[in-house]
Amino acid sequence: MVVEGLTVTYGAASAVRDVSFTAPAGVVTAVVGPNGAGKSSLLLGVYGSVHARGSVRVGDRDMSRLSAMSRARQGIAIVPQGRQLFPKMSVRENLQVAAEVQRLGRDRVEAALDRFPILRERSGHMAGVLSGGEQQMLAVSRALMGDPSVLLLDEMATGLAPKIVADLVRVVRELADQGVAVVLADPSLNATGAAVERGYVLVRGEVVAQEDGVERLDRAYQGAMGLIQKELDEVDGEVTG
Numbered sequence: 696m697v698v699e700g701l702t703v704t705y706g707a708a709s710a711v712r713d714v715s716f717t718a719p720a721g722v723v724t725a726v727v728g729p730n731g732a733g734k735s736s737l738l739l740g741v742y743g744s745v746h747a748r749g750s751v752r753v754g755d756r757d758m759s760r761l762s763a764m765s766r767a768r769q770g771i772a773i774v775p776q777g778r779q780l781f782p783k784m785s786v787r788e789n790l791q792v793a794a795e796v797q798r799l800g801r802d803r804v805e806a807a808l809d810r811f812p813i814l815r816e817r818s819g820h821m822a823g824v825l826s827g828g829e830q831q832m833l834a835v836s837r838a839l840m841g842d843p844s845v846l847l848l849d850e851m852a853t854g855l856a857p858k859i860v861a862d863l864v865r866v867v868r869e870l871a872d873q874g875v876a877v878v879l880a881d882p883s884l885n886a887t888g889a890a891v892e893r894g895y896v897l898v899r900g901e902v903v904a905q906e907d908g909v910e911r912l913d914r915a916y917q918g919a920m921g922l923i924q925k926e927l928d929e930v931d932g933e934v935t936g
């Protein structure tokens with residue numbers, strides 16, 4: 696996937712400014728940045744569910760003018776922050792709704808229940824009573840129903856136990872090995888770094904670094920955060936001094 700000049704605005708405020716990045720097929724690409732940097736807005740802009748300018752191409756298909764629903768049908772899937780499940784619907788019904796929206800057959804619902812054994816076990820339970828890890832598995836399974844070529848995961852690991860995160864990291868790596876372009880947006884590489892091969896540092900809605908290799912990416916991120924801290928200290932010094 697190639698994203699060029701993506702800008703996401705909410706009213707007069709821009710959350711993402713002129714961001715360009717690539718997410719190659721078969722690779723896990725990270726977008727790291729502090730809270731409020733614009734990571735969610737970036738993913739939603741790519742997915743098409745917030746108003747955005749710029750271009751999004753997957754292979755030779757230009758998605759820029761398509762609705763989120765059309766982009767989903769053409770192979771872009773998202774696991775949004777907060778998961779966006781229907782809490783009062785059962786696990787199976789959550790998957791059925793997603794299948795209907797994407798016009799997928801019933802067999803896909805069954806396949807999605809089998810992706811994580813716990814989902815089959817809990818298929819009649821309301822999504823809202825599942826543990827955080829189970830909900831995340833449901834959200835991932837739902838995203839994968841249409842066999843996407845691009846998978847966007849927003850803070851996949853936040854609030855989850857290390858064992859669950861390890862399972863999700865393994866799934867993400869397997870998907871990349873099968874050729875999916877995976878994009879992980881995270882405030883830190885601590886939990887998900889094991890899956891990451893390359894990535895971008897996003898600060899205040901702009902890309903400030905791009906690196907190959909998770910160690911190099913983390914160093915660039917720490918460096919960018921150090922600079923921000925220095926700026927804040929200087930402003931603090933001016934105010935108090």
Ligand SMILES: Nc1ncnc2c1ncn2[C@@H]1O[C@H](COP(=O)(O)OP(=O)(O)OP(=O)(O)O)[C@@H](O)[C@H]1O
Binds near residue numbers: 732
């Ligand atoms: N629906 C919205 N309406 C108005 N402003 C928004 C909206 N969503 C996000 N913002 C603002 O856009 C900026 C970027 O937010 P965004 O959620 O994309 O960042 P983030 O890096 O994902 O942060 P976090 O990790 O806290 O979710 C923030 O200043 C936020 O307040």
